[in-house]
Amino acid sequence: MLALAPRAASINQTVRRKDFSLQTTGPYLSVAETCRRLGVSRKALRLYEAQGLVRPERTQAEWRVFGPEQIQRLHQVLALKHFGFPLNRVADILNGEAPNVSRVLALHEKVVACELERLQRAAHLLRAARAKWEAQGDLSSNDLIALTKETLMTKRSYTLDDIYKDIAANHLTEAERATLTRDGVPVLLQPDPVWPCLHAEAERLMAIGDPNSIEAIELARRWMEKVFEVTGGNPALTRKVRTVARHLHDNPTYQAASTSSNPMMDFVQKAYASAIAAGVMPKPIP
Numbered sequence: 001m002l003a004l005a006p007r008a009a010s011i012n013q014t015v016r017r018k019d020f021s022l023q024t025t026g027p028y029l030s031v032a033e034t035c036r037r038l039g040v041s042r043k044a045l046r047l048y049e050a051q052g053l054v055r056p057e058r059t060q061a062e063w064r065v066f067g068p069e070q071i072q073r074l075h076q077v078l079a080l081k082h083f084g085f086p087l088n089r090v091a092d093i094l095n096g097e098a099p100n101v102s103r104v105l106a107l108h109e110k111v112v113a114c115e116l117e118r119l120q121r122a123a124h125l126l127r128a129a130r131a132k133w134e135a136q137g138d139l140s141s142n143d144l145i146a147l148t149k150e151t152l153m154t155k156r157s158y159t160l161d162d163i164y165k166d167i168a169a170n171h172l173t174e175a176e177r178a179t180l181t182r183d184g185v186p187v188l189l190q191p192d193p194v195w196p197c198l199h200a201e202a203e204r205l206m207a208i209g210d211p212n213s214i215e216a217i218e219l220a221r222r223w224m225e226k227v228f229e230v231t232g233g234n235p236a237l238t239r240k241v242r243t244v245a246r247h248l249h250d251n252p253t254y255q256a257a258s259t260s261s262n263p264m265m266d267f268v269q270k271a272y273a274s275a276i277a278a279g280v281m282p283k284p285i286p
Helices: 031-038 042-050 068-082 087-094 101-136 141-153 160-171 174-179 194-208 214-231 235-250 252-257 262-277
Strands: 057-059 064-066
Touching: 031 042, 031 064, 031 068, 064 068, 068 087, 160 235, 160 252, 174 235, 194 214, 194 262, 214 235, 214 262, 235 252, 235 262
Parallel strands: none
Antiparallel strands: 057 064
């Protein structure tokens, strides 16, 4: 982590601590200076505070200030955001509640490695093209096509399919992976117009916050029926699919392409439990 060095712009005065009982002095930064040093906006800083990711201290005049502990915490938040984690997952990670962070970082490592390999190929082509231009004063159309493909058009080779295969291999047997594949494509990655509609409805009901409502129970019924289309209603496979989906959502690349999320799955799971309790859906056989 970056160390916080005292600077002339820091606030060096008595600061009231969180427990309101301890007084201390030291290099505390104002909101403006904190934003300047970290390269964040005041709005972003307010959002981090609202999400409980950082808690500023207060001066005796009730000004918000940030000391070394808060600056270190903010560096951690920004680093995790840089990896692509949404703020709710950042909070889980910092609170020690997010499992398999190592696996998520390993997937990121593969993405970076693939991109590095592509850039190295592009650099090789550029060097060859420059040498040819200097020697002959001309480039063929094939040379230009190759350069364009590698330097401008080629996307990262580590795809959503690669991410799925890595995660599925840790949780599903070969036979189960075959069951969850249609026409050579994993069903969890296949476009389905029903799912975005279910996700939008779930997001609306999450804002209301009542998984026991009639609407939420009905959503859970339709949601689980879609899941059972994939798993055949097999409880064990259904649980495994849920685990795979959770790990997929932990991957920032997948999450960026998905309209669902782990909090959404948690909400639907609670609504599903309510549907079972209300007799709307049968209790799964262990």
